[in-house]
Structure formats: C-alpha cells, structure tokens
Amino acid sequence: MRSDRNEARSALRALELRAAAEDDTARIGEIIRDARRRMRERGSDQWQNGYPAPEDIARDIRRGCGRVLCEASRIVAYAAVDFDGEPAYAHLRGTWRCPGPYVVVHRLAVAGEALGRGIAEEFLRRIAALAAARGTASFRIDTNFDNTPMLRVLRRAGFAHCGTIDYDGAERLAFEKALE
Known part of the structure; x- marks a missing residue:
C-alpha cells in the first residue's frame, strides 16, 4: 500500500x-468537451x-494565461491561470481572507483517462507554488454549487469557502487559499 502511494506521488x-x-x-478542446459531458451526466448545469x-x-x-499539465508530453489537464485578478471577485458576497494580489484559476479540466489520480490537486x-514564488499572497477560485468533484478537490487542497459571486450570469461559490 505504501509503495503504491509512493509510486503515485x-x-x-x-x-x-x-x-x-x-x-x-x-x-x-477534447479535454473540455469530455469534462462538459461528465458534468452533464452528473446533472450539473455548469x-x-x-x-x-x-x-x-x-x-x-x-x-x-493558458497552462497545461503534461504526462510524458501528453496533456492531461488544462486551466487558465491569471495574475491580473477577476472583476467578479470585487463583488463577493462574503469576505476574502487575504487582501492584496492573488492568482485565479478558471476552466480547470482533467482528461477522462487521468481522473482519480490526483491530477487536479x-x-x-x-x-500555488508558481504564485508563491512570484510573491502572490493568495489563490482564489470559484465553481458551481453542484460541481461536487471540484468541491472535493478544493476541500482536499485546503481552500476555504469565502462566499458567492455572480459569474457569467450564474452564482458561483468562491474559495481562497493563503499562500506562503
């Protein structure tokens, strides 16, 4: 069991x-379409x-801003990583925990064949390491209330729920993690 965990790490x-x-x-595009299909199958409208x-x-x-995570040069995940902020976050119904500059991630999607291996985390x-190296104080992200896989990832990754925002015409749950 320990050997399996070491191999996974x-x-x-x-x-x-x-x-x-x-x-x-x-x-x-393949990864995004597959993620969209999985969300639809789970009943999510995101x-x-x-x-x-x-x-x-x-x-x-x-x-x-586009970033990919590759395994043996094959893309297994995609996200938009932005250090310029998110205008919708200025209207949080709640409280951000860390003032100042932050990194935000949008459109995080993992390839279907890579699910269950900790790729999103x-x-x-x-x-987070990239942002911390740049001196950025916090990491913010939002997701739909019914995106249970992403909610689990955020919880495991140490993000705290800070409130809700309106994004692209829909309410989203907003999260933040302080960076060291």
Whole structure:
C-alpha cells in the first residue's frame, strides 16, 4: 500500500506544467468537451451553455494565461491561470481572507483517462507554488454549487469557502487559499 502511494506521488512529480501553445488547442478542446459531458451526466448545469468555447481557450493562450499539465508530453489537464485578478471577485458576497494580489484559476479540466489520480490537486499545487514564488499572497477560485468533484478537490487542497459571486450570469461559490 505504501509503495503504491509512493509510486503515485512519484508519477505526479513527473508531470510537467507549461504554458499552453496554439498547437495544444485540439487536445485542450477534447479535454473540455469530455469534462462538459461528465458534468452533464452528473446533472450539473455548469459549462452546459457552450462555455468554455474555443475562443476562450484561444484568448487564454494569446494572453499567456493558458497552462497545461503534461504526462510524458501528453496533456492531461488544462486551466487558465491569471495574475491580473477577476472583476467578479470585487463583488463577493462574503469576505476574502487575504487582501492584496492573488492568482485565479478558471476552466480547470482533467482528461477522462487521468481522473482519480490526483491530477487536479497537483495542478493546483503547481499553480500555488508558481504564485508563491512570484510573491502572490493568495489563490482564489470559484465553481458551481453542484460541481461536487471540484468541491472535493478544493476541500482536499485546503481552500476555504469565502462566499458567492455572480459569474457569467450564474452564482458561483468562491474559495481562497493563503499562500506562503
């Protein structure tokens, strides 16, 4: 059992976090479509309105916000990582715990074949380390109230629920984690 855990940790450490490139859009699109289908099958309405669209991913890449997590050079996860803030977060119904600059992640999606291996948590750990190295004080993220897999990931990763925001016409649960 301990050996299995050590192997799993070693496999996560071997993952590569890098900026997404234009050549990655087809694979990112596959991951997003698969995540959207899984949400729909769970009865969630998140991402069922065509968001995130290919234009969102292209904009992320142009702005330098798109990030991919790769395993043996195959993309297994995607997210938009933004250090410029999220305007909707200024209208939080609740209280942020850490004032000042923060990193925000949007559109986090893991490939179906990589589920259940801690990929989403590892992605968040890598982003937290990147942000902390830049001197960023906190990490903020939001999700739909019925996105139970993401809610579990956020809880395990140490994020605290801070309130709700309106994002893209829907209410979202907002979370924050202080960075060291």
